[in-house]
Amino acid sequence: MAANSHSKAYAISTPPGSVYIVDEGDSTADCILIENGTILSVGNVEQIRKFWSDHNPSMSLKMFQTPPGSIIVPGLADAHGHILAWGTKERLPLEGCASIDDVLLKIKLYLLGHPDILHDHARWIIGMGWDQTKWPGGKFPTADDLDREPLLCGRLVLLTRVDGHACCVSNAVLSKLPKLPDTVYGGLIVRNKAGNPTGVFVDNAMDLIDRPAPTESETLENFNLAMHDALRVGLTSIHDADSSASDIAFFKRMADEGRLPIKIYLMGNVPSDDYWGPQIPRLINYGLHKRLTVRSVKLYADGALGSWGAALIAPYSDKPDTRGLLRTPPETLHRLVEQFYEDDFQVNIHAIGDRANEVVLDIFEDILNKPGADVNKWRPRVEHAQVIQRSDLERIGRLGVIASVQPTHATSDMNYAETRLGPHRVKGAYAYQTLLQASPGKRLPLGSDFPIEGINPLLGFYAAVTRRSPQGTSPHGPGGWFPAETLTRTQALKGMTSDTAYAAFSEDSLGRLAPGFAADFVVLDRDILRIPSKEILDTRVLATVVDGQVAYGSL
Structure with a gap:
């Protein structure tokens, strides 16, 4: 039975302990009370019924029950x-x-x-x-x-x-x-x-290459397909990691028309070495449903490992005639970052190779040493943070810079990464547990980088907790590739909910199932925090709920 999209209040209950709140105590509950798109209370069924009757003695409460074995988690977010x-x-x-x-x-x-x-x-x-x-x-x-x-x-x-x-x-x-x-x-x-x-x-x-720009109808078709697929796999929030000025104008129009079915956080980008901040509008919780935010920019330090474009300090092990590519001169990158900082933009920089990460951290450190600089107010991000020297793994945490990573990149690259990097350097690559522990707030936002990888966030969840391919294999055997860098299931869930919300300045309204938070949640047909790992990728989304309304599936 689908929830009435016009109902202002309802409760949804699960088997005992099957609502994962994602708080500091890893708390669970049995029931959530929702009104006008916001969570009012979380507890067991008796507590929720009492809370409702105490505040609404003359009104009955619509109650939904999820199937046996199912769970509820906060709406899943893709940080990249x-x-x-x-x-x-x-x-x-x-x-x-x-x-x-x-x-x-x-x-x-x-x-x-x-x-x-x-x-x-x-x-x-x-x-x-x-x-x-x-x-x-x-x-x-x-x-x-x-x-x-x-x-x-x-x-x-x-x-x-x-x-x-x-x-x-x-x-x-x-x-x-x-x-x-x-x-x-x-x-x-x-x-x-x-x-x-x-x-x-x-x-x-x-x-x-002067490739043709997509037509307006093609852009709308691409958008609708992405939104359909996102909701189908439980995504209620996406950080778009390279939005041109025309892309932003398109998303703004969708927001004005109330056609954004999920929360979207855009990183503006203009391909220019001249400062382009004025071309990026500042939009916070914008639109008919307040689902669009633009307050950050995306810059590029280097290329990618698979095309030998990631900028390395030493030559590639399998291509010793190259060290990769710095896509932006360090002095230009520094000048741009400094101006974006002055104009109060969050700065998110693509950095894959250890040379690129070193350059980016040098820039961030220089700016964070300025009088009055507050990393928690600015929240600079390294997108990918893929191959990093041991000293910079420590430094990124000491500075409080956010590492935004994509677990499926590790399992997609693991069969050739050591060939590219060699046995020593690869130990500082895809170091997710190390990055998490280095973070002063123990935060590691997780994404997919779709369409480079699949859009299903459970592919990233599985990769993070197993370090194996979907077929269960890895170069290091069934225990996973560099298994010390696996995340626990609780850490991975937090990485794709509350950690990602923090990376978008939304930790007070998104990423948890707590009173006052948006009623964004997902009903899964099995408990991904407890089932055998080989079953994680068989999990189905029964319902995706955004602001209290069913956007996919049914309750």
């Missing part, structure tokens, strides 16, 4: 995702392809199933998700590879790597480009032995 890109990737997803031939076959089948694109040679063919580390030989694809499929000859094709930090384009795209520069700061044009571009562009070099 890309909302509109999810829909773009889902049009032509290339993850799972085991070779370039698999990629070509998938594109061929896509075109045969979309005759409007097949027969319109002006249309770009855009896909995402290839990962050469899973292919024989581990080499990047090339434009010539794409031409091996007859349906692609002469077509405009752009295929983005799974990490979003490299792409491969067709010869038709290459022929449209103006004369390419010999070098690109923070980027790489991959060339063959004759010096000609192969079709692969890495990081900042990707900006040389």
